[in-house]
Amino acid sequence: KAGVTQTPRYLIKTRGQQVTLSCSPISGHRSVSWYQQTPGQGLQFLFEYFSETQRNKGNFPGRFSGRQFSNSRSEMNVSTLELGDSALYLCASTRDRAYQETQYFGPGTRLLVL
Amino acid sequence: AQSVTQPDIHITVSEGASLELRCNYSYGATPYLFWYVQSPGQGLQLLLKYFSGDTLVQGIKGFEAEFKRSQSSFNLRKPSVHWSDAAEYFCAVGAKTSYDKVIFGPGTSLSVIP
Numbered sequence: 001k002a003g004v005t006q007t008p009r010y011l012i013k014t015r016g017q018q019v020t021l022s023c024s025p026i027s028g029h030r031s032v033s034w035y036q037q038t039p040g041q042g043l044q045f046l047f048e049y050f051s052e053t054q055r056n057k058g059n060f061p062g063r064f065s066g067r068q069f070s071n072s073r074s075e076m077n078v079s080t081l082e083l084g085d086s087a088l089y090l091c092a093s094t095r096d097r098a099y100q101e102t103q104y105f106g107p108g109t110r111l112l113v114l
Numbered sequence: 115a116q117s118v119t120q121p122d123i124h125i126t127v128s129e130g131a132s133l134e135l136r137c138n139y140s141y142g143a144t145p146y147l148f149w150y151v152q153s154p155g156q157g158l159q160l161l162l163k164y165f166s167g168d169t170l171v172q173g174i175k176g177f178e179a180e181f182k183r184s185q186s187s188f189n190l191r192k193p194s195v196h197w198s199d200a201a202e203y204f205c206a207v208g209a210k211t212s213y214d215k216v217i218f219g220p221g222t223s224l225s226v227i228p
Contacts, residue, residue, distance in 0.1 A: 042221065043221075045218075
């Protein structure tokens with residue numbers, strides 16, 4: 001079956017703009033989590049969505065938001081981009097929220113803010 | 115405060131040699147512990163996870179990890195390293211279900227000498 005897909009794979013934006021990233025989970029998976037990876041801060045949890053509801057959010061400003069659709073696809077949005085938002089954004093999906101479930105990651109979207 | 119440390123920034127081993135990557139955590143409650151591997155060709159992948167029970171956990175690709183509560187450690191081991199194991203390895207600690215609010219360590223970069 002198809003893995004987790006993320007679009008676009010690469011993106012260049014300028015400061016002040018906003019951006020929307022998309023994540024399509026594995027078919028049948030209902031939980032989607034987002035992560036930011038930067039050289040300085042490493043991997044950081046952004047938020048998790050399950051059944052169209054945000055279940056958890058990491059320590060990020062309100063400029064970072066997301067949503068999940070009824071087909072489990074998720075989008076994250078970053079408004080008023082800053083240089084420090086340049087990062088690899090990863091999403092991951094699991095079938096449900098049980099701890100036994102295995103998490104599968106997408107290839108990521110690399111965002112460069114100029 | 116919750117945190118994860120990986121004392122070794124970079125490790126180099128010869129192919130066929132044994133490997134141990136160190137991970138120490140600070141967590142107030144019963145930790146849920148994870149090891150992830152990230153390589154350019156494979157992206158980020160969950161190697162193994164510990165929630166409860168047997169403190170020696172088997173993962174994919176021949177890896178195992180041992181949870182030692184008294185030492186607050188969760189070291190990753192492999193008896194014989196293959197060149198394809200060269201990658202970045204991340205230890206992480208989380209709570210309850212489905213990887214919510216997981217905290218990642220800074221990572222250990224593994225190089226393998228043929």
